[in-house]
Ligand code: GLN
């Protein structure tokens with residue numbers, strides 16, 4: 001019998017119950033017992049849903065009060081000293097949330113800053129980075145996993161606890177205070193794994209899932225070598241171990257992974273189907289092979305017929321040793337499609353969320369184990385009908401969009417002249433001072449703005465009243481910028497809920513769910529738009545707002561758009577065409593908008609590519625291809641304009657060392673980036689590469705309400721001017737100001753403009 005199992009289920013709840021409980025708890029509106037009750041209720045419900053769907057081994061340990069990596073840090077006692085209170089011997093839920101969110105000090109410096117957060121591989125989930133010290137000690141300090149195993153068993157479930165493997169856990173952390181290799185901590189950490197596995201075995205657990213997703217990365221040799229040693233030691237624990245890999249192929253780690261002395265291996269065949277035959281050949285004959293064939297990272301229904309072809313083949317070879325699962329934890333999927341009562345029937349028939357994905361996994365197992373079962377044939381027929389309806393749907397396949405893409409010529413992604421010529425014309429036309437000042441686009445999203453948008457969406461505010469409310473915000477923003485003496489103004493983005501959703505709503509080929517929430521971090525959830533079909537712009541998306549703003553001032557007004565790569569990265573993409581094709585279609589839609597803005601008299605257009613870097617593949621070998629199509633997509637949307645029109649781009653980070661050539665290949669006239677927190681050190685990449693175009697290195701950190709002084713910003717700018725020729729420097733904040741309040745925004749911008757004037761010598 002092939003076994004249906006799951007690697008992890010979303011913990012947020014189908015109505016984001018966990019988010020609501022966390023936030024109520026943080027506000028003091030819910031006590032700890034209340035919060036714990038919500039968690040218990042969610043876990044019980046999720047196990048039951050999975051079981052009802054037909055999952056035979058249920059994951060335990062996928063629930064977390066904030067983040068699963070943080071749970072591991074507590075389990076191992078990896079608690080930075082700033083969170084250790086003297087009286088409490090053991091960490092508490094307060095400790096956990098303090099590590100996740102920081103604590104507010106009573107006076108200036110009593111607070112402990114939160115642990116750093118970063119992206120979980122190439123997903124949009126963020127985990128809390130473990131902090132290791134050279135003398136790091138590990139001690140079992142948190143009972144959650146064992147308690148939840150008891151809890152599930154008491155409910156009568158067959159469970160498979162999930163732990164992050166020791167090497168992946170160490171890899172995800174950071175060495176703090178002193179230069180040491182975190183691999184040196186391994187020998188101290190391993191006894192804890194031994195304890196954990198033994199305790200789970202004592203609880204009657206038969207199988208444990210040990211996640212080692214770093215096996216899908218390019219690993220240094222020392223880390224590869226450590227694998228065998230680690231699992232030789234852990235194999236003594238008296239229970240069966242399944243190593244789970246996901247988000248990519250094993251490639252050069254394949255032999256290593258296949259031969260680890262454990263009882264099973266899970267591989268991701270959605271991301272890396274090509275690894276299947278080799279794994280089958282290399283897998284020792286005693287081992288279980290779990291095939292991840294249902295995509296845990298997207299919202300589309302699985303093509304069951306196609307998956308079954310692989311499974312039938314695998315079953316012939318493996319028999320009982322075949323397991324079936326989603327490709328990765330369903331943490332990255334929305335919870336339950338049944339909640340979507342307002343989606344049109346056709347689209348709904350194409351989608352599957354976590355609950356439905358569990359059903360798909362179970363159905364695949366059934367199709368192997370009991371092919372004659374009556375519901376199997378029906379489900380397969382239905383899956384085939386879904387694939388057929390998608391393949392033929394005019395909602396997906398649009399000949400005009402495809403024809404336009406096919407007609408794109410190399411010259412379309414090339415500005416008419418080189419930067420050196422363009423900049424001369426731009427300088428003449430824009431007439432800006434040295435060290436021109438600007439902002440990144442958004443101004444504070446006040447509750448008045450959000451209320452107006454909500455009221456309009458609910459039909460409580462007429463269109464005319466809504467437009468007037470937004471115009472009034474624009475007037476306010478323009479007036480403030482003029483008073484501040486900024487050089488290139490923005491309209492403030494009051495009308496935008498989100499930099500992707502705002503455009504997606506106006507691009508044909510996108511669809512939206514109402515409950516398709518996915519955890520981003522802690523209580524933060526995102527609801528990505530879904531790319532359903534070929535994408536095209538039907539009418540101008542921003543021109544009215546921007547020209548209204550331009551009409552209020554004689555200063556230069558910068559048009560503000562979101563770039564194709566970011567649109568793609570922050571949406572659920574199609575699976576029937578490549579990411580590249582989707583990016584190019586988006587690029588053409590945005591190109592039309594750029595040209596409309598230019599035709600309407602807008603002389604500077606910024607195209608944000610906040611997610612450009614995060615699109616980088618996990619494996620270096622795949623970088624070049626990505627960078628090529630991603631830069632090309634950007635150029636395709638930016639290159640239709642005249643030399644005189646200045647194209648800006650913005651990126652919310654500063655790690656450019658390894659991609660600087662591609663950043664240059666985007667050929668934006670001006671790039672604004674995040675540098676203030678790194679003290680301009682990260683401009684080194686631009687200097688070394690002799691980056692040719694203009695740069696605005698952010699001079700103040702917008703993530704904090706703190707108002708930077710003029711002196712600080714002058715210092716940063718002088719530092720920047722040592723690396724970048726002064727005539728190519730812009731002066732701007734790190735990112736958009738939508739999360740800030742007006743008072744601190746104005747105060748900071750006064751200082752920023754003063755800093756620029758000081759550099760010009762006109763202060
Ligand atoms: N223009 C956007 C803003 O100012 C950019 C945001 C971002 O890059 N994340 O909000």
Ligand code: ZN
Nearest residue numbers: 651652735736
């Ligand atoms: Zn930004």
